[in-house]
Amino acid sequence: MCNGGLISRLLFCSALVLSSVGWAQSRLSVHWEELTAADFRSAIQQSQGTCLLPFGILEKHGPHLPLGTDLLNVRYAALHAAEQEYALVFPQYYFGQIFEARHEPGTVAYSAHMQLELLQETTDEMARNGCRKVLIVNGHGGNESLLPFFAQTQLEKQHDYVVYVLGLVETPPGGPKKKTSVDMHAGESETSKTLVSHPELVHMDRAASESGADLARLKLPDNVYTGIWWYARFPNHYSGDGSAATKELGEFEMKAWQDAIVNAIRAVKADDESLKLQNEFYEKAKHPLQTQP
Numbered sequence: 001m002c003n004g005g006l007i008s009r010l011l012f013c014s015a016l017v018l019s020s021v022g023w024a025q026s027r028l029s030v031h032w033e034e035l036t037a038a039d040f041r042s043a044i045q046q047s048q049g050t051c052l053l054p055f056g057i058l059e060k061h062g063p064h065l066p067l068g069t070d071l072l073n074v075r076y077a078a079l080h081a082a083e084q085e086y087a088l089v090f091p092q093y094y095f096g097q098i099f100e101a102r103h104e105p106g107t108v109a110y111s112a113h114m115q116l117e118l119l120q121e122t123t124d125e126m127a128r129n130g131c132r133k134v135l136i137v138n139g140h141g142g143n144e145s146l147l148p149f150f151a152q153t154q155l156e157k158q159h160d161y162v163v164y165v166l167g168l169v170e171t172p173p174g175g176p177k178k179k180t181s182v183d184m185h186a187g188e189s190e191t192s193k194t195l196v197s198h199p200e201l202v203h204m205d206r207a208a209s210e211s212g213a214d215l216a217r218l219k220l221p222d223n224v225y226t227g228i229w230w231y232a233r234f235p236n237h238y239s240g241d242g243s244a245a246t247k248e249l250g251e252f253e254m255k256a257w258q259d260a261i262v263n264a265i266r267a268v269k270a271d272d273e274s275l276k277l278q279n280e281f282y283e284k285a286k287h288p289l290q291t292q293p
């Protein structure tokens, strides 16, 4: 394209180069920690105050996957989703619920009050910096009770922002057929996803070296819950068989996860009701006797 006389060619070509540099600079990173302070301000505008908090854990993942698997995978899905539908992504957050793996090497299990306080201070600080909508994207099964509970506690006192939680996402039908039926932790699905996000960290040759069978040691009805249930079923902190994993299944599941996060970001951006209703609720909660049906 850069033809014509020497002078006009120089001017035209340098204009092209400058405009492509300008374009590169105007593409803001989705990574909170990579932005300058001034670019952070633009990122809050561009995201309409919508920020993601991918939420993982440090725990054993069978004999073959890294301790940080849940966060590595949820960040892979969340970062790709945020690039598709712009949102700001908070840095690595590992501070969830994992008491059930305290008997295994490398598990970091903060006390219950610390988990809640750290999460509250984190979302408060995100909001103070302009994240009026904080979408926690969960990557770890052991957080599935903690996170809705945390969201409920936001009604305890007034907040000028909304916490949303996207729990673990079910894989839609239509993908590659799975070979295993027990598959809750470091098994076929999770290993497949890690083959996509971090193939260099998967030790497939070790995947069958421990049992991930369900020992089913408790005889209780399904609707009776007790904290030791997981250890009773999977004492090796391994559920399923990672050696059945394939990159093809991983790509299907990662795509489904990414799509679900994109949908959630769009829905959260469009939601103007939650904050309004929260404020109405906080106001009424100050004088419940005046609340009329």
Ligand SMILES: [Zn+2]
Binding pocket: 061, 069, 070, 139, 140, 185, 186, 190
């Ligand atoms: Zn996991």
